[in-house]
Amino acid sequence: MPSKPTFDELIATCQRSAVHLEMRDAYDVDYETGPFADWRAGHRLNPDDRESWWRPWLDLITETVSRGVTVRRARIVSEPVSEYIRYEHSGTFTNVAAGELVRWLPRRNASDLALPGNDFWLFDDKWVHWNHFNGNGEWTGEEITDDPAAAKLCASSFDAVWDRATPHDQYKIQ
Incomplete structure (x- = not known):
């Protein structure tokens, strides 16, 4: 069986x-x-x-977008937002400057959406890269799959969130 690609290879x-x-x-x-x-x-x-910004990640996104890849990030957040989300929001302009499209969805507006149990990346609607975290938010590992059912769930979930979410430049922290 061939090995699965890494996150770096997928992006x-x-x-x-x-x-x-x-x-x-x-x-x-x-x-x-x-x-x-x-x-x-x-x-x-x-x-x-x-x-002065986080160069390796932003350089990677800029290069990816320059190849014609659309890079989108959606964040589901509780409101009022946590201190960490305030921090993320304040620096998200760097993601946007690198070419990412970013939207925010208040968690209360996601209640009726079917969502996977973990954060994920989905590449070309085929490869899913799951990120696993413990209760303290510490990253505990990853899982990569090309299972069609997982890819379909992630694609439909992401699209549903994206459709409801507010673009970064319009999302105001309360």
Whole structure:
């Protein structure tokens, strides 16, 4: 049996679309050091200082979009939003600048949607990359599959969220 591609291989070889659904209100962060701690202390990314942003990820997205791939990210969030979501929202302009399309959906507006149990990436409507987290938001691993049923669930779930969600530039944190 051939080995499954890695996340890096999937994003490097996708041809049409890469979609990412995030459904947690917090992910593993260091409250004492690092970008989240800096944000909590008042530091904000400067839109005019692109060199100071998280370069490896943004460079990858820029390259992916330049190949003609549409990259979309949807975030389902509880309201009022968590401190972590405030942090994510404040820096999302960097994702948009790199070419990602980003939308936000209040969790109360997702109650009647059938959603997978985990965050995921879906590449070209075929490959699903699941991200697994524990209760503290710590990443515990990944799972990659080309199971058609999983891909269909992820595609329909993402599209349903996307249709209801608010574009980043219009979503206001309460």
